[in-house]
Amino acid sequence: xxxxxxxxxxxxxxxxxxxxxxxxxxxxxxxxxxxxxxxxxxxxxxxxxxxxxxxxxxxxxxxxxxxxxxxxxxxxxxxxxxxxxxxxxxxxxxxxxxxxxxxxxxxxxxxxxxxxxxxxxxxxxxxxxxxx
Amino acid sequence: xxxxxxxxxxxxxxxxxxxxxxxxxxxxxxxxxxxxxxxxxxxxxxxxxxxxxxxxxxxxxxxxxxxxxxxxxxxxxxxxxxxxxxxxxxxxxxxxxxxxxxxxxxxxxxxxxxxxxxxxxxxxxxxxxxxxxxxxxxxxxxxxxxxxxxxxxxxxxxxxxxxxxxxxxxxxxxxxxxxxxxxxxxxxxxxxxxxxxxxxxxxxxxxxxxxxxxxxxxxxxxxxxxxxxxxxxxxxxxxxxxxxxxxxxx
Numbered sequence: 410x411x412x413x414x415x416x417x418x419x420x421x422x423x424x425x426x427x428x429x430x431x432x433x434x435x436x437x438x439x440x441x442x443x444x445x446x447x448x449x450x451x452x453x454x455x456x457x458x459x460x461x462x463x464x465x466x467x468x469x470x471x472x473x474x475x476x477x478x479x480x481x482x483x484x485x486x487x488x489x490x491x492x493x494x495x496x497x498x499x500x501x502x503x504x505x506x507x508x509x510x511x512x513x514x515x516x517x518x519x520x521x522x523x524x525x526x527x528x529x530x531x532x533x534x535x536x537x538x539x540x541x
Numbered sequence: 542x543x544x545x546x547x548x549x550x551x552x553x554x555x556x557x558x559x560x561x562x563x564x565x566x567x568x569x570x571x572x573x574x575x576x577x578x579x580x581x582x583x584x585x586x587x588x589x590x591x592x593x594x595x596x597x598x599x600x601x602x603x604x605x606x607x608x609x610x611x612x613x614x615x616x617x618x619x620x621x622x623x624x625x626x627x628x629x630x631x632x633x634x635x636x637x638x639x640x641x642x643x644x645x646x647x648x649x650x651x652x653x654x655x656x657x658x659x660x661x662x663x664x665x666x667x668x669x670x671x672x673x674x675x676x677x678x679x680x681x682x683x684x685x686x687x688x689x690x691x692x693x694x695x696x697x698x699x700x701x702x703x704x705x706x707x708x709x710x711x712x713x714x715x716x717x718x719x720x721x722x723x724x725x726x727x728x729x730x731x732x733x734x735x736x737x738x739x740x741x742x743x744x745x746x747x748x749x750x751x752x753x754x755x756x757x758x759x760x761x762x763x764x765x766x767x768x769x770x771x772x773x774x775x776x777x778x779x780x781x782x783x784x785x786x787x788x789x790x791x
Contacts, residue, residue: 444591445588445591445592446588446591446592446595446596449592460616461616461617461621461624462588462589462592463617463621464578466584466588467572467577467581467585467622467624469580469584469588470580470584470585470588471581473578473584474578474581485591485595486596486597486598487588487589487591487594487596487597488594488595489587489594489596489598490543490583490591490592491591492587492588492591537674
């Protein structure tokens with residue numbers, strides 16, 4: 410039973426992380442140009458999302474296909490050329506929309522978790538604070 | 542040598558390069574089966590290849606073969622690249638599942654790997670030939686009245702002359718155009734010419750049997766042997782010899 414619960418939790422965590430990867434990648438590329446492996450390292454260092462390449466690279470390919478990022482290929486001292494990604498203008502406006510939406514969702518979920526869905530008890534959050 | 546290796550300070554040993562290629566090919570196959578477009582597949586595989594070489598550069602002090610093995614063990618397995626639609630096709634999306642199957646089928650017939658491998662059509666033709674021969678033997682050696690299964694086996698055997706010849710011809714063309722990525726030319730030549738030569742022999746025997754005179758037996762044997770040698774030499778010169786002179790590894 411506990412094993413099944415762990416597996417369900419792991420699946421939920423994976424889905425949650427996958428949903429956030431695109432937002433995090435776009436935010437990172439809004440600030441800096443970076444190549445694939447570098448993005449992976451930076452995101453893992455900064456967010457603790459425990460991303461792996463099988464999640465990140467398809468996302469990068471999809472963002473490039475949708476012209477939300479532009480790609481610059483440059484030689485690498487380590488071997489094959491690196492593909493540097495940077496957010497396009499379309500990508501920047503999409504990022505703004507996504508960030509606004511995310512903040513709305515985050516606040517709503519925070520509110521729900523803190524107040525148990527009781528709209529009138531916003532002042533007594535500590536009384537029903539869940540174990541997060 | 543790939544561009545990736547050309548940039549490395551020292552070229553990778555063959556087995557290390559082959560392991561990387563196999564890993565990248567496996568990822569590509571998973572993406573192909575998942576219906577991912579060609580451009581995205583290439584992007585993903587290129588990124589993984591770049592990452593492998595970046596990680597290799599960080600392990601410069603280690604033996605390349607060991608370093609590659611350690612890196613590949615650290616990376617996600619190819620199955621992790623399966624899009625969710627491919628790992629769990631839903632009942633409302635049979636077209637997507639069919640497309641995935643079709644692409645997997647295509648991927649098997651037309652492998653994109655740079656590692657040389659036996660021509661797939663030549664391999665299928667050889668299996669076809671072997672099964673047809675077995676089925677024929679079974680159909681003719683079975684004493685009971687013919688059953689549906691035996692009839693089907695006989696019919697399958699009857700398809701071999703056309704199927705094996707066509708696949709053999711196709712594989713000869715593919716091998717010659719593959720620039721070394723596919724091998725098995727002798728097998729493909731045998732598959733291409735076996736049934737036509739058998740047919741030509743049967744026609745000659747029939748023709749000579751129809752003519753009267755026991756003295757013609759020697760002449761018949763000479764004509765048949767001569768025709769076979771002539772056909773084999775023609776086939777080898779036309780398709781095999783010229784190719785061998787250009788690619789001596791075959």
